[in-house]
Amino acid sequence: MIRGFSADQVRAAEAPLLDVGEPLMLRAAHSLAGHVREQLCGGAIGNAPPTQRVLVLAGSGANGGDGLHAAAILRRDGITADALLTAETCHAEGADVLREAGGTLHCLAELTARPGHALEGLLGSSDLVLDAILGIGGRPEVPGHLRRLLEHLRRAGTPVIAVDLPSFLDASTGEAAQLALPARTTVTFGAVKAGLLLPGGSDLAGDLHLVDLGLGPHLPSRALVERLEDEDVRRLWPRAGRDDSKYTRGVVAIAAGSTRYPGAAVLACSGAARAGAGMVRCLAPAPVLDLVLRARPEVLGHPVEDGGVDLADIGRTQALVVGPGLPGDDARARSCIDALREDGQGPHRGVIDAGGLDALDASDAFGADVVLTPHRGEAQRLARRLDIDPELAAAPLARALAEATGATVLMKGAVTVIAPPDPEAPLLAQDDATGYLATAGTGDVLAGILGTLLAAGLPGPRAAALAAVLHGRAGRAASHDGLVPLVALDVAERVPEVLATILTGTEHHSEASEGER
Numbered sequence: 360m361i362r363g364f365s366a367d368q369v370r371a372a373e374a375p376l377l378d379v380g381e382p383l384m385l386r387a388a389h390s391l392a393g394h395v396r397e398q399l400c401g402g403a404i405g406n407a408p409p410t411q412r413v414l415v416l417a418g419s420g421a422n423g424g425d426g427l428h429a430a431a432i433l434r435r436d437g438i439t440a441d442a443l444l445t446a447e448t449c450h451a452e453g454a455d456v457l458r459e460a461g462g463t464l465h466c467l468a469e470l471t472a473r474p475g476h477a478l479e480g481l482l483g484s485s486d487l488v489l490d491a492i493l494g495i496g497g498r499p500e501v502p503g504h505l506r507r508l509l510e511h512l513r514r515a516g517t518p519v520i521a522v523d524l525p526s527f528l529d530a531s532t533g534e535a536a537q538l539a540l541p542a543r544t545t546v547t548f549g550a551v552k553a554g555l556l557l558p559g560g561s562d563l564a565g566d567l568h569l570v571d572l573g574l575g576p577h578l579p580s581r582a583l584v585e586r587l588e589d590e591d592v593r594r595l596w597p598r599a600g601r602d603d604s605k606y607t608r609g610v611v612a613i614a615a616g617s618t619r620y621p622g623a624a625v626l627a628c629s630g631a632a633r634a635g636a637g638m639v640r641c642l643a644p645a646p647v648l649d650l651v652l653r654a655r656p657e658v659l660g661h662p663v664e665d666g667g668v669d670l671a672d673i674g675r676t677q678a679l680v681v682g683p684g685l686p687g688d689d690a691r692a693r694s695c696i697d698a699l700r701e702d703g704q705g706p707h708r709g710v711i712d713a714g715g716l717d718a719l720d721a722s723d724a725f726g727a728d729v730v731l732t733p734h735r736g737e738a739q740r741l742a743r744r745l746d747i748d749p750e751l752a753a754a755p756l757a758r759a760l761a762e763a764t765g766a767t768v769l770m771k772g773a774v775t776v777i778a779p780p781d782p783e784a785p786l787l788a789q790d791d792a793t794g795y796l797a798t799a800g801t802g803d804v805l806a807g808i809l810g811t812l813l814a815a816g817l818p819g820p821r822a823a824a825l826a827a828v829l830h831g832r833a834g835r836a837a838s839h840d841g842l843v844p845l846v847a848l849d850v851a852e853r854v855p856e857v858l859a860t861i862l863t864g865t866e867h868h869s870e871a872s873e874g875e876r
């Protein structure tokens with residue numbers, strides 16, 4: 360599990376170590392230099408020094424200090440590293456050691472004041488840029504005098520290593536300036552910053568490397584944001600045992616599909632079946648059931664007429680999924696929502712998606728094992744009805760919706776954000792997907808996968824995060840790692856193979872979870 364902390368939490372954890380004189384900056388700089396060497400020449404000192412040139416963009420604070428110290432260390436290892444000072448002042452000690460090591464400190468103000476293209480010349484001769492303009496003290500606004508620099512680097516596509524975090528990113532919220540430089544790699548110090556996991560920051564960070572500075576014992580026990588990794592999937596995934604029956608493994612009932620959107624029922628049932636439900640029931644009009652059963656003969660069909668459903672009639676059900684392909688005024692939406700409500704007849708675990716979300720009103724209150732799965736547009740519509748500011752960013756919007764409804768909220772997007780209803784509990788943020796998942800019907804598959812995990816008895820927030828991992832990775836597999844388009848049914852069909860890969864531990868291990876947890 361990767362755990363993300365706010366800037367204040369990190370500062371508070373650093374304080375006792377700094378008080379006893381721990382050389383945190385030097386440790387950070389040595390690790391950073393090691394990563395740079397790794398990128399340039401496979402790591403080992405003593406290899407022939409590369410001809411590539413490293414340029415550190417150094418801001419005024421300690422983040423700039425990290426970069427300047429790292430450049431000095433690189434110079435001592437025979438790698439050409441210089442600095443471009445982006446502010447009027449810079450970290451004095453870092454500047455001194457870089458000069459002593461033979462490095463040049465260029466000044467951005469001077470270069471841009473010169474006629475001609477001195478700045479572009481310097482940038483053009485750099486093979487790797489270390490972004491040490493701002494760290495955890497950074498605000499997500501780019502001052503005017505830095506625009507030319509950032510625009511040029513973005514256009515040129517020079518590889519960037521972010522020092523601690525990409526500059527102009529809020530370390531706690533993930534809010535980022537539009538011109539912030541996307542990094543190939545982020546080398547982050549002491550603890551992963553929450554903003555690196557959330558939308559905005561996660562889009563910029565690239566591969567995450569956590570450098571252990573000994574902060575572990577001083578960090579709070581509760582992180583602000585968590586991210587599941589493969590080892591967590593292995594730990595949490597419900598396995599079938601010798602004593603299991605289809606009922607103990609979990610029965611999921613899916614109220615989905617309508618004359619207008621019949622295929623949504625096929626997709627949701629396929630997601631649920633492929634994720635390993637003991638039994639999938641489908642609650643839909645007869646023509647929709649025909650379609651579902653042709654595609655998925657293992658599904659049990661429960662025909663519904665114009666009225667709602669009486670869940671007492673359909674037999675044992677541990678989780679209920681309502682909404683894929685339903686118009687908001689479909690009678691199934693209201694009757695399933697009523698069953699899922701805290702004061703309803705149960706089951707009190709399930710998924711409210713799509714048309715089900717449009718049927719929610721301010722009086723509906725749920726527990727954490729009911730998961731709402733809106734995309735941004737659905738979340739905003741619901742927010743308006745619940746008197747919540749619809750313009751909030753994804754994470755605070757998910758938090759506000761979870762607090763207002765008592766449910767867990769899974770907010771879809773490139774980064775999927777999951778807010779448990781307990782405001783003190785960490786958010787979960789999964790970034791496993793590909794843009795090719797942005798195609799009609801993939802959300803229906805997600806609702807089915809999630810329904811199965813809830814039917815197996817997993818708590819709402821955990822089930823939601825696991826479903827997001829599986830769905831995102833199945834999307835990646837179906838699109839050949841983001842290379843070719845996919846269709847929604849492919850995503851359901853790839854779930855078993857992706858799960859097998861994760862459960863056998865044959866790929867994917869993040870360095871961000873090493874060291875401190």
Ligand SMILES: NC(=O)C1=CN([C@@H]2O[C@H](COP(=O)(O)OP(=O)(O)OC[C@H]3O[C@@H](n4cnc5c(N)ncnc54)[C@H](O)[C@@H]3O)[C@@H](O)[C@H]2O)[C@@H](O)CC1
Nearest residue numbers: 383384387420421422423425493494495496497498500523
């Ligand atoms: N505290 C420590 O001992 C350690 C800190 N380390 C480094 O120190 C960094 C934090 O350093 P600082 O607290 O000096 O902060 P920064 O280096 O992030 O920021 C420094 C200054 O930039 C200004 N600033 C903020 N946003 C701006 C913007 N949008 N435009 C222009 N100026 C802006 C701030 O007012 C602040 O004075 C960490 O991210 C990490 O890289 C590491 O060396 C590890 C140890």
Ligand SMILES: Nc1ncnc2c1ncn2[C@@H]1O[C@H](COP(=O)(O)OP(=O)(O)O)[C@@H](O)[C@H]1O
Nearest residue numbers: 771772773792793794796797799800801802803
């Ligand atoms: N740009 C993107 N990158 C990665 N995943 C995305 C992106 N856009 C959407 N997704 C994912 O695709 C799915 C789309 O769901 P949804 O919008 O409900 O589609 P539908 O209602 O058509 O089924 C969600 O799981 C979402 O997280």
Ligand SMILES: [K+]
Nearest residue numbers: 490493524526
């Ligand atoms: K930085």
